[in-house]
Amino acid sequence: MFAGAPVDLADGYIHFSTAEQARETAAKHFAGQDDLLLVSVEAEDFGAALRWEPSRGGALFPHLYAPLPAASARTARAIPLDSAGCHDFTGLLE
Numbered sequence: 001m002f003a004g005a006p007v008d009l010a011d012g013y014i015h016f017s018t019a020e021q022a023r024e025t026a027a028k029h030f031a032g033q034d035d036l037l038l039v040s041v042e043a044e045d046f047g048a049a050l051r052w053e054p055s056r057g058g059a060l061f062p063h064l065y066a067p068l069p070a071a072s073a074r075t076a077r078a079i080p081l082d083s084a085g086c087h088d089f090t091g092l093l094e
Helices: 006-011 019-029 043-049
Strands: 037-040 050-054 060-064 075-078
Touching: 043 050, 043 060
Parallel strands: none
Antiparallel strands: 037 075, 050 060
16 A cells, blocks of 8 residues: 655645656656656546546646555556656557
């Protein structure tokens, strides 16, 4: 069971991003961090605990208002850094 990172605990929910939002989220909040994992889940698994709420520029982001059970992870893969120090999502979001 994952209760969230410090920012999640402070905000009261676990921050998620869609596949389309993941690159921007990594660049904005985790630039240069070399120990990131991309964990994929199915939104439908969380029912009412998952809420779509406006964030950056009005885009809807998924927020989980419950702990994340480890069994909910469909995949978990390391996000490597490329030679410029940017996260390389090649083959991770398909």
